[in-house]
Amino acid sequence: MSCDQFSDLFELYAIGVLEKDESEALRLHLDTGCDECGKRFVQALMQANLVSETIPLVEPPTGLRNRIAASVGATPVIVMPSPKQKRRPAIVPWLVAAASIAALAIGIGYEENARRTESASFGAALEASNKAEAQRTAAMLSILQAPGTKQVAFNISESNLPHGSLFIHKNLGVAMVVAHLPSAPAGWKYESWIVPKNGAPQPVESFATDNTGFAFTVVKGPVDVSQWSAVAVSMEPLDSTPVKPTKPVFAAPV
Amino acid sequence: MVDLYDRYGKLIFSIILRAVRITPTAEDLTQETFLRVWNRIHTFNCERGNLQGWLVTVARNRAFDYLRSQQSSACLATSNLDELERAGYFYSELDQSDRIAKQNAVTQALTLLPEDQREVIHLTHYEGMTQTEIASKLGKPLGTVKGLVRGALKKLRNAMTEETVQ
Numbered sequence: 567m568s569c570d571q572f573s574d575l576f577e578l579y580a581i582g583v584l585e586k587d588e589s590e591a592l593r594l595h596l597d598t599g600c601d602e603c604g605k606r607f608v609q610a611l612m613q614a615n616l617v618s619e620t621i622p623l624v625e626p627p628t629g630l631r632n633r634i635a636a637s638v639g640a641t642p643v644i645v646m647p648s649p650k651q652k653r654r655p656a657i658v659p660w661l662v663a664a665a666s667i668a669a670l671a672i673g674i675g676y677e678e679n680a681r682r683t684e685s686a687s688f689g690a691a692l693e694a695s696n697k698a699e700a701q702r703t704a705a706m707l708s709i710l711q712a713p714g715t716k717q718v719a720f721n722i723s724e725s726n727l728p729h730g731s732l733f734i735h736k737n738l739g740v741a742m743v744v745a746h747l748p749s750a751p752a753g754w755k756y757e758s759w760i761v762p763k764n765g766a767p768q769p770v771e772s773f774a775t776d777n778t779g780f781a782f783t784v785v786k787g788p789v790d791v792s793q794w795s796a797v798a799v800s801m802e803p804l805d806s807t808p809v810k811p812t813k814p815v816f817a818a819p820v
Numbered sequence: 821m822v823d824l825y826d827r828y829g830k831l832i833f834s835i836i837l838r839a840v841r842i843t844p845t846a847e848d849l850t851q852e853t854f855l856r857v858w859n860r861i862h863t864f865n866c867e868r869g870n871l872q873g874w875l876v877t878v879a880r881n882r883a884f885d886y887l888r889s890q891q892s893s894a895c896l897a898t899s900n901l902d903e904l905e906r907a908g909y910f911y912s913e914l915d916q917s918d919r920i921a922k923q924n925a926v927t928q929a930l931t932l933l934p935e936d937q938r939e940v941i942h943l944t945h946y947e948g949m950t951q952t953e954i955a956s957k958l959g960k961p962l963g964t965v966k967g968l969v970r971g972a973l974k975k976l977r978n979a980m981t982e983e984t985v986q
Contacts, residue, residue: 703823730862
């Protein structure tokens with residue numbers, strides 16, 4: 567079939583409802599790398615999506631949001647406020663356990679007033695922590711979608727190793743998105759670092775993987791990556807405030 | 821992930837529910853859609869990609885795939901779903917105002933379609949039916965259905981093109 571013969575088929579192909587023989591013929595043609603038909607296909611896909619988006623919106627059931635959050639291991643993060651805590655880690659599942667112990671202590675050891683005060687603090691900490699995590703995710707998605715963001719893939723051919731991309735936007739910051747990162751062993755956490763061309767690595771934030779091995783870390787704000795050589799990840803003792811990388815895991819060159 | 825859901829959850833759930841018409845199934849497929857995108861977000865190409873487009877493509881394919889599995893339809897090409905989903909993030913729109921302008925143009929073009937053309941677009945785009953299946957459902961000759969689909973798609977294509985020209 568020639569390009570002209572496909573002209574009415576792109577939209578149906580784009581939504582996967584073309585008859586099998588026509589679909590196969592068009593797929594084989596696109597596989598030849600025909601530039602013009604490739605553009606027509608992308609245009610058709612955009613059109614199909616715009617049609618899909620015209621449907622009347624329906625409010626999803628209220629429980630769906632929590633169900634989706636839970637499916638990636640995004641257990642509500644509980645961080646008990648502490649005057650000694652200078653820097654709060656991002657996703658910190660280990661704090662859930664600590665907070666649970668604290669909550670238990672509250673339940674069995676304190677007077678009613680104290681318990682109310684602690685419960686209020688606990689709730690406020692939970693809310694603040696969830697809000698912080700939402701802001702962190704929003705920052706990552708903003709960088710991914712912003713015009714002008716540059717992407718640098720790392721270890722992309724190493725599917726069994728941590729691999730992913732750095733998304734660099736000079737005003738919004740840098741997001742490192744990584745897959746296939748195993749959960750940190752008990753007693754350890756992941757820490758991200760900016761590795762400058764000159765000088766010592768600078769810690770960014772602690773983070774954890776979800777239960778699919780996915781993780782991300784964000785350097786917010788204007789950045790000048792010409793002064794960086796890499797963004798790196800290390801493992802650090804759980805209760806430490808990192809000063810220099812303890813167990814380097816990988817580095818993504820900028 | 822939750823942020824992604826907060827941005828696009830309503831749209832994605834609506835697209836899927838429109839196709840499958842069963843709320844618990846739509847919930848399952850919505851969850852599957854977000855997980856699928858979330859687990860592959862490290863492959864997202866920010867220079868060519870569009871998150872909403874990617875999600876919509878995945879959602880529609882999940883829904884249509886479900887419908888096919890229920891119908892055991894052998895005549896449909898299901899093997900290229902992954903390919904289509906990858907393509908879903910291979911387009912990027914110029915900016916938000918451009919996207920909104922195109923959306924308005926398509927919405928208007930849809931409302932201006934004759935009833936029979938609008939019906940076949942709904943059946944293909946919202947319910948994942950092939951032209952053969954539509955012909956069977958509506959009791960019309962396949963050639964007639966193909967003519968209706970071709971005419972409707974041409975009008976939608978023209979609406980998009982005119983908007984791009986403007």
